[in-house]
Amino acid sequence: MALNKFFLQFVNFNESELDQLNQLAKPEQISKGEALIKRGQVCDKLYFVTKGILRLGYTSEKGEEVVLDFVFQDSFAVDYVSFLLQQPTEMDIIAVQDCQLLSFERKSIHKLYEENIKFQKMGRLISEFYFIRFAERIKENSLPPKERYDKLVATNGELLQKIPQYLIASYLGISAEWLSKLRAKK
Amino acid sequence: MALNKFFLQFVNFNESELDQLNQLAKPEQISKGEALIKRGQVCDKLYFVTKGILRLGYTSEKGEEVVLDFVFQDSFAVDYVSFLLQQPTEMDIIAVQDCQLLSFERKSIHKLYEENIKFQKMGRLISEFYFIRFAERIKENSLPPKERYDKLVATNGELLQKIPQYLIASYLGISAEWLSKLRAKK
DNA sequence: GTAATTTCTTGAATTAGTTCAACAATAATA
DNA sequence: TATTATTGTTGAACTAATTCAAGAAATTAC
Known part of the structure; x- marks a missing residue:
């Protein structure tokens, strides 16, 4: 348990x-x-x-x-x-x-x-x-937002997928739109 | 003591x-x-x-x-x-x-x-x-850097004057030049 | 008190990030 | 399954912040 x-x-x-x-x-x-x-x-x-x-x-x-x-x-x-x-x-x-x-x-x-x-x-x-x-x-x-995001994904990968991205963006201190663009980049 | x-x-x-x-x-x-x-x-x-x-x-x-x-x-x-x-x-x-x-x-x-x-x-x-x-x-x-700076000054005013600004800038997560410009603004 | 070093400021060019608006994709509901 | 609401993406115009370079101001050392 x-x-x-x-x-x-x-x-x-x-x-x-x-x-x-x-x-x-x-x-x-x-x-x-x-x-x-x-x-x-x-x-x-x-x-x-x-x-x-x-x-x-x-x-x-x-x-x-x-x-x-x-x-x-x-x-x-x-x-x-x-x-x-x-x-x-x-x-x-x-x-x-x-x-x-x-x-x-x-x-x-x-x-x-x-x-x-x-x-x-x-x-x-x-x-x-x-x-x-x-x-x-x-x-x-x-650390810069992109690095923080990558770390977050690395440690909490699956769980993170259940959280809306605009909340993750807020956690990272950036706008939802910018997070979306960062993700699109690589 | x-x-x-x-x-x-x-x-x-x-x-x-x-x-x-x-x-x-x-x-x-x-x-x-x-x-x-x-x-x-x-x-x-x-x-x-x-x-x-x-x-x-x-x-x-x-x-x-x-x-x-x-x-x-x-x-x-x-x-x-x-x-x-x-x-x-x-x-x-x-x-x-x-x-x-x-x-x-x-x-x-x-x-x-x-x-x-x-x-x-x-x-x-x-x-x-x-x-x-x-x-x-x-x-x-x-909070945004400017607000963090103002708070810092409000609570640690005198002590802060003894710390080089480039270290304060680093603490705030911004460049020394930008802190200088922020300070100049108002 | 002058020279040398460290710190601070300013400006120009560039990058990072925001806001707003419109639309696309996904998930929730009837 | 179609409908509605929520979430995600994209682009354009703008603002915040960086980098680099040069010079000014303040401290420290001699």
Whole structure:
């Protein structure tokens, strides 16, 4: 099961510990275009994506939707900043396709942290995992759009085909038309 | 003292705990243009900047130096990814001006973590602090260069004047000439 | 205090990217 | 299957940004 596999990446849990984690998970679903989290809300849940793709971003002053990140299957959708600080998020998390999710309440996760240090360790390692992803993102952002696109295709090839190109263009910081022209070039 | 002030932001340490932290600190200095950390090294120290400014970045394939971040006085210079994973860094950290630093060895910090849970908490909160900075950076990167420049000036006004503009331009992802023209415009 | 080096500015030519509009292709719905 | 809505492509006119070269201004070294 993908969820357990995810946890086992970080800490060598035994069966009963995995059970404890699984018992916290509440199945949720959301259809294409709907928001999982909206600007202004406090993000007090983690959402494990069992199926579908979401995008994290915001609406600019000019009213354009800016995509900052995609969340694919088998990883967590969350605005970690809002989740950590328990303050209103500036982001929206929106389903790119119909999604199936498992939600974990912050409070119940924190309860586990206190019960067993292995859960605490998991929490720390997951934070670090996302931290490292962010650091990589900042570095990648310094590359020209074409290179960023090629890298994205190289690492997320198939999944990417399920995302409309105008969203990918927004993620890359270029217009949809220009991405189309870049793709046509080679 | 600025170092203690930094720690007290995160955890309410008593005097003896602050002493423990201070005893780990080894004064170092480095002159303008020199590297504190070079690509390929493992970053096994944290450096608190008591004086000066550093830049974190890398050399691209075309041989240009790309600036990803500035480290100002009273904060830590470190490649956190390399520090966390203890793997070779892909970054260089270079002094923009002569700097005075206090270095903290990873091993001795980890020793403190085990002795007293308050230190552990500090470690977590400092990680979160940088995590949040990274998240903000990713969002800022989505704005047009002029806006990013104005924001930078608004928050780091005086300090910024001590950094050559071609480095600021690199940080913003534009050429030095274009930054000069942008500045001239209004 | 002058020379040498580093940094900053300006202009001209070129490339990268945008906007808008029109149409083509694809997917969703009846 | 035909219809509608969403997504993708293309071209023309425009704006943003780069490169290169030259000179001006500011710093550093002697």
